[in-house]
Amino acid sequence: MSAEHNNPAGRPRGSARPGYSFDVKLWKVSKTGRKSRPWRLRWVVAGRVHGDTFTTSALAESRRSELWQAMNRRGEAFEIESGLPESEVRAAAEAAEAADAEPTLRWFEFCRKYVAGRWRTAAAKTREGMADGLAAVTLAMVKRGDGTPEDESLRLAFRWGIVPANEGEDPPAELKAAYEWITTTDRPLCDLADAEVFEDVLYRVSYKLDGTPAAGDTYKRRRRALNGALEHAVATGELPENPLQRTRRKRVGSHDVVDRRVLVNAVQARQLLTSVSYVGSWDRCRGRRLVAFYAVLYYAGLRPAEAVGLRLADCHLPENGWGTLTLRETRPVSGKQWTDSGERHDRRGLKAREASTDRPVPIPPVLVAILRAHLKEFGTAKEGRVFGNERGGVVGSSTYWRVWEEAREYALTPERIDSPLAGRPYDLRHACITRWLNAGVPIAEVARRVGNSPEVIHRRYHGCIDGHEEAANAKIAKALEEEGDIAQ
Incomplete structure (x- = not known):
């Protein structure tokens, strides 16, 4: 024995x-x-x-x-x-x-090194997305106790501290306490292997500070940021495995499908464009400068950042007939701390395309006329851009958002103002894409013109195409009739 x-x-x-x-x-x-x-x-x-x-x-x-x-x-x-x-x-x-x-690598120091390594090759929006996602995770990676700052302060302090240019600098006075808390009470990176800690991490990624579910796009962006950081930790030997791979992906918030309630019809679109011209004083032209800006979203399906970067050299605007906008760059809005230039608008190639490629978009005569009238009255802004502010600078997102909100109050009835109808300038792009699809334009051609894949167009707009339900019902009724004839 x-x-x-x-x-x-x-x-x-x-x-x-x-x-x-x-x-x-x-x-x-x-x-x-x-x-x-x-x-x-x-x-x-x-x-x-x-x-x-x-x-x-x-x-x-x-x-x-x-x-x-x-x-x-x-x-x-x-x-x-x-x-x-x-x-x-x-x-x-x-x-x-x-x-x-051997000192244990802690969460904030790991994030600082990881972001610094990706900073040079990342776009400003990507940098901001990384910072936002990792800031959400940080709320689970600091220890709580008496005197813990508010979650919003911790999040803002992390976003400030993660910028490579701020390393070694003193934080702003209003973020000093939160920054010290993050850098002194953050957990070791290896704590991510703890099931209880990681459960809190997943909660922070999935929910907003007020406890409501995060929007679908927000959740996906945060999860991508976390997954990229964890994969880097595994590659450098800091973690034995990526704990995110053991968890099932949750569906949170929206399902990435366009809400039909935001779509405007042709009459509503014309009323909104007209109302834009009444925003602001006539001499400063705050609203009138942006009528054509919103028009290219509605008639050509451009993204706001693409419209901001549109140049006169990219426009073919004949006196009669159809014209063409050849898109070459986009000017997405980011905070100054995320761009290399220190300006709020980054200069990037087109979304989901190689930096050197362009995207020609045919535009109807009505939009050609609107753009010709705009250029005749206002000329071009700096760098030959079609749209600019009063000083010739880049049109800011806060500007075209405020003008749009005021225009909705002029154009819509009180019950419509409180509805989702055209709640964002981006909804004009949705209306354009839906109109093309309902007109019978093939999905592949719609996708080419608006710079998406056919799969994205089908997934996001399948519920906005009119007539499909009636056509399907007719086919089913015909089949039932034929089956009845056979039974007789």
Whole structure:
């Protein structure tokens, strides 16, 4: 049943140092009767029983062989407390000492290094997206206690501190306390392997500060940021595996489908464009400067950032007939801290395309006329851009949002103002795409003109195409009639 310690090293009994003994008995592998770990190995050190269970008999026999060799071949003493051979106790102590000697990488320092490594090759929007996603995770990666700053302050402090240019600088006075809390109470990176900590991480990614679910796009962006950071941690050996890969993806917020309620018809669109011209004083032209801006969203399906970057050289505007806008760049809005130029508008190539490629978009005569009238009255802005502010600078997102909100109040009835109808300038693009689809333009051609994939167009707009339900009902009715004829 058992194997006695032979002590081949020749040390007399009792010569083991305190806490250790050569009095070891090793028992044979037996069965536990349990399903999860059915094999048991037991041994006795100085009268004290030790044991372990295993999932297979092979593992149990392998462990028994290790202990037998320590007993009979190497003549090791066993620690009475743990029941382990002296060599294993020593190895564990050395590993623990090495771990204590090497500083543990903490969450904020890891994020700072990770973001700095990606900064040079990332667009401003990508940088901001990374910062936002990792800031959400940070709320789960700091320890809570008396005096913990508000979550919003912690989030803003992280976003400030993660910018490479701010390393070594003093934080703004209003963020100082939150920044100190993040940098002194943040958890070690390895805490992400803790199931309870990571559950809180997933919550922070999925929900807003007020406890309501985050929008679908926000959740996806945060999850991408977290996944990229975790994959980097695995690649550099900081984490043994990516814990995000063990979790099922949750559906949170919107399902990326356009809401039919935001779509304007032709009459409503014309009323809104007319109302834009009444916003602001006539001499400053605040609204009139943007009528053509909103028109290119509605008639050509441009994104606002694409319209901001449109240049006169990109426009073919004949006196009669159709024209063409050849899109070459986009000017997405980001904070100054995220751009290389220090300006709020980054200069990028077209979305989802190579930097050197363009996208020609045919435009109808009505839009050609609107653009010709705009250029005749206002000329071009700096760098030959079609649209600019009063000083010739880039049109800011806050400007075209405020003008649009005021125009809706002029154009819509009170009950419509409170509805989602054309709630955002971007909804004009949705209306354009829906109109083309309902006109019978093939999905592939619509996708080419607006700079999306056919899969995205089909997924986002399938519920906005009119006539499909009626056509499907007619086909079903015809089939039922034919089946009735056959039954007769």
